[in-house]
Amino acid sequence: QATASVLELNNIEVFYNKSVQALRGLSLRVEQGQIVALLGSNGAGKSTTLKAISALLALENGELTDGRIRFDGKPVSQKRPHELVRAGLFHVMEGRRVFEDLTVEENLVAATYALNGRQGLKPDFELVYEYFPRLYERRHGLAGYLSGGEQQMLAIGRALIAKPKLILLDEPSLGLAPLLVENIFQIIARINAEQGVSMLLVEQNASIALAISHYGYIMEMGKIVTDGSAGFLANDPDVREFYLGVG
Numbered sequence: 001q002a003t004a005s006v007l008e009l010n011n012i013e014v015f016y017n018k019s020v021q022a023l024r025g026l027s028l029r030v031e032q033g034q035i036v037a038l039l040g041s042n043g044a045g046k047s048t049t050l051k052a053i054s055a056l057l058a059l060e061n062g063e064l065t066d067g068r069i070r071f072d073g074k075p076v077s078q079k080r081p082h083e084l085v086r087a088g089l090f091h092v093m094e095g096r097r098v099f100e101d102l103t104v105e106e107n108l109v110a111a112t113y114a115l116n117g118r119q120g121l122k123p124d125f126e127l128v129y130e131y132f133p134r135l136y137e138r139r140h141g142l143a144g145y146l147s148g149g150e151q152q153m154l155a156i157g158r159a160l161i162a163k164p165k166l167i168l169l170d171e172p173s174l175g176l177a178p179l180l181v182e183n184i185f186q187i188i189a190r191i192n193a194e195q196g197v198s199m200l201l202v203e204q205n206a207s208i209a210l211a212i213s214h215y216g217y218i219m220e221m222g223k224i225v226t227d228g229s230a231g232f233l234a235n236d237p238d239v240r241e242f243y244l245g246v247g
């Protein structure tokens with residue numbers, strides 16, 4: 001059967017320190033061009049899932065011990081993180097990891113370093129500033145002096161400038177005021193629609209995530225317990241009670 005999945009996880013298992021099992025046979029897929037939400041409570045294993053995909057587990061003594069991960073039709077195991085970036089997979093980590101001692105523009109340039117050979121050397125600043133005019137205003141300022149919301153914009157801008165096929169987004173709403181979250185999620189939706197980049201979106205804030213997603217998965221204790229279209233999940237009574245905080 002032909003598939004348009006940009007990402008496919010089959011029964012993956014992850015252990016930390018060879019002892020703590022964080023993922024227990026997790027499967028999910030992201031279809032080409034879609035935003036897929038990965039929801040669930042604290043400690044369910046959402047960040048671990050993203051790290052398994054982008055080959056960052058080893059940094060925390062984590063290990064993929066079973067299952068298969070295919071990105072763009074090819075297995076990701078054996079690949080190093082920078083090779084995955086070059087192949088079009090960009091992970092925006094939790095907590096707005098930007099280089100605080102570099103300017104906004106230098107942060108954007110740095111995000112393209114891993115890409116040499118794929119798109120040449122000239123970073124497309126305009127593309128980022130079109131979505132984040134605020135970053136244009138602050139382009140010569142140090143990233144460390146940006147507000148939390150601006151740093152999140154920069155973290156997403158760094159992904160955008162790498163022109164990936166898939167962006168893994170870990171908790172973009174974390175620590176931001178509701179109005180700003182609203183604003184950033186609208187921009188994420190526009191980037192998806194206009195640039196055609198697929199996204200796997202990890203969020204605590206289930207209702208705002210489902211509002212911009214095509215499909216969603218809910219995980220508990222290291223595996224998927226429910227999945228469905230975003231509209232279906234947003235209207236499901238159990239999902240509403242346990243994850244959206246409405247009964």
Ligand code: ATP
Nearest residue numbers: 016020022040041042043044045046047048049060
């Ligand atoms: P959160 O929203 O709190 O980040 P999460 O759903 O992203 O939650 P993970 O951070 O993936 O969950 O954690 C899943 C499980 O793996 C938890 O039991 C956690 O304690 C454990 N875990 C996560 N990181 C590590 C680590 N570096 N070393 C050991 N155990 C870890």
